[in-house]
């Protein structure tokens with residue numbers, strides 16, 4: 001384990017060597033960086049990579065300052081529906097949802113976040129795909145594919161080819177904000193940028209677009225758990 005200072009803040013750096021093509025970086029928890037690197041990446045490269053991304057790191061680290069430790073999670077709201085969360089040490093990693101309870105078992109405490117990330121993503125994928133299809137039909141919009149990711153600070157994106165990507169954690173938003181994110185990306189199918197035309201178009205789909213957009217900027221990432 002290695003410590004590094006970036007603009008007066010101390011970070012713990014966890015390096016994961018894997019069969020990947022390029023370096024990847026994420027903030028695992030407040031002040032903990034996780035770097036995934038190809039085998040045989042020199043330490044100097046890793047350090048340079050961290051410093052090249054230092055402003056991104058500090059910016060995003062600040063955003064997660066209020067995030068609680070995921071192991072202390074007692075409840076979770078999924079599209080306005082409240083779930084009780086029970087996290088326990090067990091023989092393996094699992095996440096099961098029964099009625100309004102989420103049961104999580106972990107073998108290694110460090111993996112609790114990854115368990116949520118993996119298992120909840122499946123549920124999210126289903127909810128997001130259903131809603132996207134429903135809204136696209138309603139407004140007669142055509143997209144190619146829906147991908148589900150964890151883009152850390154982004155809620156969604158739309159490619160020039162008409163592929164939509166969503167951060168799975170948008171299911172942790174209230175329903176109207178969740179729909180707003182989907183409508184935002186659907187609007188990009190016709191208007192790629194954030195011009196006046198874009199907002200005019202989005203306003204037709206979501207009359208509360210302004211309040212919803214403000215909420216997202218202020219509260220959005222605070223709802224994220226991993």
Ligand SMILES: [Zn+2]
Nearest residue numbers: 184188193194
């Ligand atoms: Zn946009």
